[in-house]
Amino acid sequence: xxxxxxxxxxxxxxxxxxxxxxxxxxxxxxxxxxxxxxxxxxxxxxxxxxxxxxxxxxxxxxxxxxxxxxxxxxxxxxxxxxxxxxxxxxxxxxxxxxxxxxxxxxxxxxxxxxxxxxxxxxxxxxxxxxxxxxxxxxxxxxxxxxxxxxxxxxxxxxxxxxxxxxxxxxx
Ligand code: CUA
Numbered sequence: 001x002x003x004x005x006x007x008x009x010x011x012x013x014x015x016x017x018x019x020x021x022x023x024x025x026x027x028x029x030x031x032x033x034x035x036x037x038x039x040x041x042x043x044x045x046x047x048x049x050x051x052x053x054x055x056x057x058x059x060x061x062x063x064x065x066x067x068x069x070x071x072x073x074x075x076x077x078x079x080x081x082x083x084x085x086x087x088x089x090x091x092x093x094x095x096x097x098x099x100x101x102x103x104x105x106x107x108x109x110x111x112x113x114x115x116x117x118x119x120x121x122x123x124x125x126x127x128x129x130x131x132x133x134x135x136x137x138x139x140x141x142x143x144x145x146x147x148x149x150x151x152x153x154x155x156x157x158x159x160x161x162x163x164x165x166x167x168x169x170x171x
Contacts, residue, residue: 044120045133055127058082059108069093069101077101081145083112083125086154088145094163095137101162102134113149116162124149140166 013021038044058064059082067080068090075098082089083105095101105114105125112125116135123131137143147158 042120051130052128053106053130055106055108058106059084063104064106069095075099079103081105081114081160083107083114083147083158084109085152086147086158088114088147088158088160091160092163093160094165096165096167097137097140099164100134100136102132104130104132106130110151111149112147112151112158114145115148116145117143119143121145122148137162137164140164 053061053064063070063080064082067082070078070080072078075096077095077099079093079101081093081103084107093101103114103116103121103123105123106129107125107127109127111127113123114125114131115122118141119135119137121133121135123133125131141164143162143164145160145162147155149155151158
């Protein structure tokens with residue numbers, strides 16, 4: 001430690017302290033920059049806590065009583081997905097390439113996950129809440145959605161898929 005008056009110039013802080021303050025500031029700025037880039041340039045989204053539902057009755061009340069895809073026109077879709085031990089309803093969603101799909105996912109029992117491979121969709125699915133994220137499918141192919149929160153003995157078998165068709169059509 002250097003407590004000489006010369007060392008306490010500037011902020012009046014110890015040189016070590018001053019160094020750590022500078023490091024903290026640089027880190028803060030770096031985090032702000034990365035969050036800004038992720039949010040605005042890379043399109044990262046935070047899963048929205050869209051609404052609250054009663055997990056005991058949600059499967060019987062619209063729109064969840066008919067889970068699945070809705071075509072809003074102009075390539076816009078919404079998909080209502082119910083999660084339960086150990087499946088997703090629906091477990092297959094088919095859209096044409098270029099489709100923009102907003103997923104609304106909720107659980108009827110315990111906490112699940114909803115990770116859509118090869119996209120930046122990765123949500124916790126908490127009973128009582130609706131998780132919402134939007135993704136645009138620019139490439140045809142099959143995108144599996146998997147449960148990535150341990151939810152019981154059948155957890156590893158819990159998955160579904162989005163089929164993105166090269167030709168317009170879909171269902
Ligand atoms: Cu559902 Cu793990």
